[in-house]
Amino acid sequence: MTSTExxxxxxxxxxxxxxxxxxxxxxRFYYGYPITPQNEILTHMAIRMPQxxxxxxxxxxxxxxxxxxxxxxxxxARTMTSSSGPGISLKQEGISYLAGSELPCxxxxxxxxxxxxxxxxxxxxxYFQAVKGGGHGDYHTIVLAPGSVQEAADLVFDAFDLADxxxxxxMILGDxxxxxxxxxxxxxxxxxxxxxxxxxxxxxADGRKKNIIKSFYPVKGELEKFNAKxxxxxxxxxxxxxxxxxxxxxxxxxxxxxxxxxxxICKEFLKKDxxxxxxxxxxxxxxxxxxPADIIQKVSERVQAILTVEMSAGQMVEDVRLSxxxxxxxxxxxxxxxxxxxxxxxxxxxxxxxxVKVKGTCAT
Amino acid sequence: MEAIYKTPKTLIDTPTHYCPGCGHGIVQRLxxxxxxxxxIRGKTIGLAPVGCAVLAYNYLDIDMCExxxxxxxxxxxxxxRVHPEKIVFSYQGxxxxxxxxxxxxxxxxxxxxxxxxxxxxxAVYGMTNGQMAPTTLINQKTLTTPHGRSEKNDGYPLxxxxxxxxxxxxxxxxxxxxxxxxxxxxxKQLLEKGFKxxxxxxxxxxxxxxxxxxxYWRMSSVESLKFIDEEMSKTFPLGIFKDWENQN
Numbered sequence: 001m002t003s004t005e006x007x008x009x010x011x012x013x014x015x016x017x018x019x020x021x022x023x024x025x026x027x028r029f030y031y032g033y034p035i036t037p038q039n040e041i042l043t044h045m046a047i048r049m050p051q052x053x054x055x056x057x058x059x060x061x062x063x064x065x066x067x068x069x070x071x072x073x074x075x076x077a078r079t080m081t082s083s084s085g086p087g088i089s090l091k092q093e094g095i096s097y098l099a100g101s102e103l104p105c106x107x108x109x110x111x112x113x114x115x116x117x118x119x120x121x122x123x124x125x126x127y128f129q130a131v132k133g134g135g136h137g138d139y140h141t142i143v144l145a146p147g148s149v150q151e152a153a154d155l156v157f158d159a160f161d162l163a164d165x166x167x168x169x170x171m172i173l174g175d176x177x178x179x180x181x182x183x184x185x186x187x188x189x190x191x192x193x194x195x196x197x198x199x200x201x202x203x204x205a206d207g208r209k210k211n212i213i214k215s216f217y218p219v220k221g222e223l224e225k226f227n228a229k230x231x232x233x234x235x236x237x238x239x240x241x242x243x244x245x246x247x248x249x250x251x252x253x254x255x256x257x258x259x260x261x262x263x264x265i266c267k268e269f270l271k272k273d274x275x276x277x278x279x280x281x282x283x284x285x286x287x288x289x290x291x292p293a294d295i296i297q298k299v300s301e302r303v304q305a306i307l308t309v310e311m312s313a314g315q316m317v318e319d320v321r322l323s324x325x326x327x328x329x330x331x332x333x334x335x336x337x338x339x340x341x342x343x344x345x346x347x348x349x350x351x352x353x354x355x356v357k358v359k360g361t362c363a364t
Numbered sequence: 365m366e367a368i369y370k371t372p373k374t375l376i377d378t379p380t381h382y383c384p385g386c387g388h389g390i391v392q393r394l395x396x397x398x399x400x401x402x403x404i405r406g407k408t409i410g411l412a413p414v415g416c417a418v419l420a421y422n423y424l425d426i427d428m429c430e431x432x433x434x435x436x437x438x439x440x441x442x443x444x445r446v447h448p449e450k451i452v453f454s455y456q457g458x459x460x461x462x463x464x465x466x467x468x469x470x471x472x473x474x475x476x477x478x479x480x481x482x483x484x485x486x487a488v489y490g491m492t493n494g495q496m497a498p499t500t501l502i503n504q505k506t507l508t509t510p511h512g513r514s515e516k517n518d519g520y521p522l523x524x525x526x527x528x529x530x531x532x533x534x535x536x537x538x539x540x541x542x543x544x545x546x547x548x549x550x551x552k553q554l555l556e557k558g559f560k561x562x563x564x565x566x567x568x569x570x571x572x573x574x575x576x577x578x579x580y581w582r583m584s585s586v587e588s589l590k591f592i593d594e595e596m597s598k599t600f601p602l603g604i605f606k607d608w609e610n611q612n
Contacts, residue, residue: 057475068439070439071440074439079442205406212421213429
């Protein structure tokens with residue numbers, strides 16, 4: 001691949017689509033370290049960056065990668081790194097500094113099984129790490145969860161705009177399945193790298209006052225003031241940037257909440273399974289932070305139950321429960337360590353929920 | 365009458381937070397003088413470390429960036445790759461550069477990154493009240509080596525210049541001190557050479573400066589300078605370890 005044409009379909013892995021979309025979005029500085037299942041991002045960048053006059057460095061560590069991203073972001077450029085599980089853990093220090101210095105960047109996180117070295121199969125066990133901060137301090141990254149290769153590409157475009165708009169790191173949270181599978185993808189979004197003026201960037205203080213990029217506030221009261229500013233920004237993001245997809249939720253008896261790969265499986269289940277005598281809908285969060293709490297709260301007021309399906313031991317379900325606040329029962333079905341829920345398993349779980357409901361009805 | 369000694373334009377005229385007898389003020393003044401003399405204020409970007417010099421951005425009137433502990437060489441790389449025409453330097457202490465940031469400095473040098481590193485070695489962690497540094501001398505007492513640094517338990521002082529000089533990507537590596545006007549003038553010349561190395565796109569340069577920390581060495585200022593000249597310089601010999609101008 002040497003360039004992309006508008007409207008032309010390319011058959012790419014999710015990883016390659018993320019890498020190419022970043023280039024199309026004006027990212028010219030990528031720093032990465034090999035780790036499966038996201039290696040195709042590095043290899044694509046290694047080929048493409050020199051073609052577009054960009055920089056690709058295979059670094060000595062994830063620490064170096066995220067700190068080079070910090071430097072390029074501070075210098076005013078669109079910049080990206082990517083990794084998985086163990087590598088993302090190492091990047092957390094830098095992500096905290098990026099958030100604390102209000103620097104825009106994109107981090108692609110293609111989740112694998114954990115904890116520890118885990119394995120390289122699909123997982124959603126790094127949800128907490130992604131949406132609750134991950135590093136030290138009160139901060140958030142914006143977290144976008146694509147459900148297809150096309151959506152991965154589109155969200156990478158949006159990620160760069162969101163990062164620049166809010167001066168905040170944005171994470172694309174996929175998994176091994178999304179990263180490795182191939183689907184047709186078109187690159188039709190426009191590159192808007194100069195949409196936001198970066199008069200805070202380090203460019204040499206020629207004819208102006210100096211700029212300082214920092215997250216250190218040693219004078220009493222300064223840090224609290226800065227944190228208040230950050231929280232105000234996060235409230236604005238929560239108010240304006242929530243995204244989700246809903247399917248058949250109007251008349252649903254039971255609503256499934258699932259994201260990414262799990263949402264795809266649930267969609268298959270909704271399409272195929274007509275054997276249930278309950279109506280099942282789906283809410284698919286696209287932004288995991290900010291979380292689509294309002295719509296989940298709204299449906300919880302009228303459905304019999306909510307089922308959260310994840311490739312984890314139960315992480316997003318905590319945010320679902322917070323949104324529901326006891327208005328309806330919240331059930332959970334999850335697989336861990338590379339296990340992927342099947343439509344059949346989801347059917348079984350829903351049957352159980354329904355039978356519990358029926359039993360409950362008899363008891364009264 | 366013309367003033368022959370005045371505050372450099374690039375040095376902000378404000379009291380510093382440094383302890384009495386500390387060397388950071390001298391080194392930062394030298395940097396400011398060089399930026400003035402080379403007329404590069406508008407195209408220089410500095411990196412401040414975690415450690416005593418973290419507030420260097422309050423004293424130098426140039427664009428500056430703070431970096432996580434040990435990471436200035438990586439952050440400097442990220443900046444320099446965006447602005448190859450700008451002059452990028454990192455200012456680092458011994459804990460930052462030779463302990464937690466060892467991987468970063470070695471690989472940045474190995475890539476031949478065209479930046480200048482100013483390495484202030486005072487053989488102790490100052491900001492956290494005086495613990496052992498990677499460059500603490502054998503038998504030197506610190507808060508965490510109360511009986512003196514033991515090679516058996518703590519290993520040996522790390523000689524950064526010697527290590528970096530055998531790395532193919534490094535171009536100018538030198539060690540100096542600021543114990544006398546003569547040594548301060550020499551230090552300034554070496555710092556200028558570091559900036560010149562970068563401006564001429566020769567690649568990675570590092571200048572290590574042996575610098576006093578009287579408060580955490582539990583010495584007077586005068587004793588501290590004597591300690592550098594008579595003790596520290598034995599473990600860390602002064603000199604130029606690598607120079608692109610003298611390479612075939």
